[in-house]
Amino acid sequence: MKTHIRTHTSERPFSCEFCDYKSAQLGHLKVHIRKHTGEKPFSCEFCVFKSARLDDLKAHIRTHTGEKPFSCEFCVFKSARLGDLKVHIRSHTGEKPFSCKFCDYKSTLLGNLKRHISIHTGEKPFSCEFCEFKSARLGHLKDHIRTHTGEKPFSCEFCDFKSARLGHLKDHIRAHTGEKPFSCKFCVFKSARLGDLKVHIRTHTGEKPFSCEFCEYKSARLGDLKRHISIHTGEKPFSCEFCEFKSARLGHLKDHIRTHTGEKPFSCKFCVFKSARLGHLKDHIRAHTGEKPFSCKFCDFKSARLGDLKVHIRTHTGEKPFSCEFCEYKSARLGDLKAHIRTHTGEKPFNCKFCDFKSARLDHLKLHIRTHTGEKPFSCEFCDFKSSQLCNLKAHIKTHTGEKPFSCKFCDFKCARLGNLKTHTRTHTGETTPS
Secondary structure, eight states, X not given: OHHHHHHHHOOOOEEOSSSSOEESSHHHHHHHHHHHHOOOOEEOSSXXXXXXXXXXXXXXXXXXXXXXXXXXXXXXXXXXXXHHHHHHHHHHHOOOOEEOSSSSOEESOHHHHHHHHHHHHOOOOEEOSSSSOEESOHHHHHHHHHHHHOOOOEEOSSSSOEESSHHHHHHHHHHHHOOOOEEOSSSSOEESSHHHHHHHHHHHHOOOOEEXXXXXXXXXXXXXXXXHHHHHHOOOOEEOSSSSOEESOHHHHHHHHHXXXXXXXXXOSSSSOEESSHHHHHHHHHHHHOOOOEEOSSSSOEESSHHHHHHHHHHHHOOOOEEOSSSSOEESSHHHHHHHHHHHHOOOOEEOSSSSOEESSHHHHHXXXXXXXXXXXXXXXXXXOEESSHHHHHHHXXXXXXXXXXEOSXXXXXXXXXXXXXXXXXXXXXXXXXX
């Protein structure tokens, strides 16, 4: 009765000897004091768990027994803890009993309110014992401390994966289950990770919350911003353990290390192809599926590879970003520039395994090798004609279609082959045939 009356009078006669805490009930004071003393008088009969509160022990024991005595009146949800049920019921009622005194924020959970208030106060009450790190959240401190201890308490039930963070384990497990609980409200996109959903939604909203301090660059992803900033700073924090290679991106380092180890972890589900890079595997799989997800904004061109689309777009824009250091030559393709530079250096790095032939270009070597193997990979759709060169096939097909795309600028002559046009043009110019 006395305890009940204090709910009306707000009297708190029981005081903590260690801090300013006061309570209307002696039992609550005893539980509070255990935070100072570290005493945990309640022990689990099934494991080594100990607790400062009897209710916490009861809830823990239910993790062993599987008992869930608290049921939701609105749905089939059941819980081992009364507090969890109360929080769940608010998802039906929409009740948010915890209000911020600084703004209009309201929350269904007291913990969420406390974390929110720290945004206003800047308070970071949780300190690392190993370094100067401080956090507004106890969970963040626990995650941080594991970077010192190396502890990985969260284990996958399907494989040997272990993690220092529960969230990372949950993300990993979805790789096994295929579950994608996070859905886009704008389209059918679903994701196994909340972070991936947030990034995806920005493709709809156009939001770019991450800004460069050196220029006007903005990004929808923090990782993209970090990589961009390294362009300004020149920083390459990721180093190869086998050679002097350094990279601004961790992914590039991983790709590089596989050039030393020979590892090819990415396998095709349609054939025996394996790759050291995930991007190469995706490109390869499209050779099976025929998918061409990259579309030109200027014409109907579609491509299975983003790089091929970029090269194609330059045929519209005229952009030639690759410049020769020896002359004024510029190219839309890096491979063409490399081949051109070899006309200056005389380098011929591509060798025939059948004879002494060497070439400055890989495609020239491939053509040459077919003179040894007799391979004719290009087939006519109208007849049995086959060719070792694509250009010869194209010229042959025109004998079926009657197409004559090459026109003389001096007269009405048209022909199916560029070589024939050159020969004809010399009848106008008087130029002699080169020997």
